[in-house]
Amino acid sequence: MQEFKCHKISEGIVTGEVLISKDDFCFYLVDPKTGVVIEKQHCLYGQCIANKILVFPNGKGSSVVQADGMYQLKMTGMEPKGMIIKNPDTTLVASAIIMEAPLVDKAEAAFYETIKDGDIITLNATEGRITWEGER
Template identity: 40%
Template sequence: MKGRTISPGKASGAALVSRSPLSFYGGVDPKTGIVIEKGHELEGECVKGRVLVFPQGKGSTVGSYVIYGLKKNGVAPAAIVNQETETIVATGVILAGIPCVDKIDIGKIKTGDKVVVDADNGTVEIVQEIT
């Protein structure tokens, strides 16, 4: 799938997919990488080393620093894939050096799929689908 580069780099890993927006400030613990937003479909899941796939971010601009904190604490996602990356996520992934691509049809990706993100070229490839 061809999208738009938000933050360059290459990464791969198992996808962790949300069909709803994600808030990093108050939604993801920057020390553990665990989604703590009450009632969110990813509540209790850890983003560490995964390709985090969600439509777009939401919430406070402090979310950018939470993304940076995830990276600094060694619990960041390997890459982020969005339908539409808004300013909060864009700023965070650039500060943290996390590969990020948007303009992707995230409906084609399922949690557990092995995904390769080549943000240098704006591509996302599902290399192994879960059954």
């Protein structure tokens, strides 16, 4: 078990499997019925984000597109459990708070060096901690 500091944006505590995106992320380009990424050029194309802790560099898309995408996923239960972002934007921050989705930024550099797809972590956004539970 290893712990990393981060900065709370939207509070909440969740435990789940990590899914890492090297590409910027637009929630509108996820099928709200399945949680599968439908953006063909995206590194997560064909993968499901539902119930995962999504790690990504930036959001992308207009405010309406991002907010609507997150809302549609939440209404169908296909949203990620939590999110860790390197560079948050106002739209993503506001949407996460409204949707009550745990969201953090400013994770320690060691977090990005340690974590890989499929690892299990506890994201304690409320207290600004990420605990690596180990490999799946």
